Amino acid sequence: MMENKINHLWSTPVLRKPFPQHGRLKSALFDFTQTYMEDHKQSRESAENVGLFESEYRLFDHHAGACPALGELAGFLATGIGEIASAANEPHWHNDGIELADMDVVLRESWFINYRDSGFVLPHTHSGSWSCVYYLQMNPPRSPNDGATYFLSPINRISAETDFGNSYVSNQTVISGAREGDALFFPAHILHGSYPHAGNSPRIVFSANAAIVRK
Numbered sequence: 001m002m003e004n005k006i007n008h009l010w011s012t013p014v015l016r017k018p019f020p021q022h023g024r025l026k027s028a029l030f031d032f033t034q035t036y037m038e039d040h041k042q043s044r045e046s047a048e049n050v051g052l053f054e055s056e057y058r059l060f061d062h063h064a065g066a067c068p069a070l071g072e073l074a075g076f077l078a079t080g081i082g083e084i085a086s087a088a089n090e091p092h093w094h095n096d097g098i099e100l101a102d103m104d105v106v107l108r109e110s111w112f113i114n115y116r117d118s119g120f121v122l123p124h125t126h127s128g129s130w131s132c133v134y135y136l137q138m139n140p141p142r143s144p145n146d147g148a149t150y151f152l153s154p155i156n157r158i159s160a161e162t163d164f165g166n167s168y169v170s171n172q173t174v175i176s177g178a179r180e181g182d183a184l185f186f187p188a189h190i191l192h193g194s195y196p197h198a199g200n201s202p203r204i205v206f207s208a209n210a211a212i213v214r215k
């Protein structure tokens, strides 16, 4: 551990980034999801999913060849994961002589979710090292937290009501609004879920899990 320097142990980096091609690709990605759901009536079963359709888990691998928009989205998500992973691992990678240019960001799982009225996802974690969610279709929300993503603190309950030394760890839940066109990048191990989506208007997100491996 470094001397005379604040060492941040077990930090939880989260990155929000707009997808620059959202405006150009939204309709192609939306059409892809609609066709997919017509062809695959059966949603993937999962105990944490309520009131929603979830696709298969190798979506980019199986469909990006036929849907170039999906390939562009996959490229953007892999770039964002590379950015957050290299920032989070900087001291470790520096010590080990690792640079992002030497690594592959492998999107091992990828899928989309179409929320139905009152659909939500219970708290869960992902596999791999980094995960992301991209908000493709969000109609005007009925409440500020409609469909929002929330993250749960990895630290046990700590009060900052009278002890302000705990201010930096006192949030048990952090809510991140579901803004259309944005993507969130976060550690796969952090507990998170989504607030219920109200109404029958489509609410569609794409997600992926990534591993960072040597080329």
Ligand SMILES: [Fe+2]
Pocket (backbone or CB within 6 Å): 124, 125, 126, 192
């Ligand atoms: Fe998730």
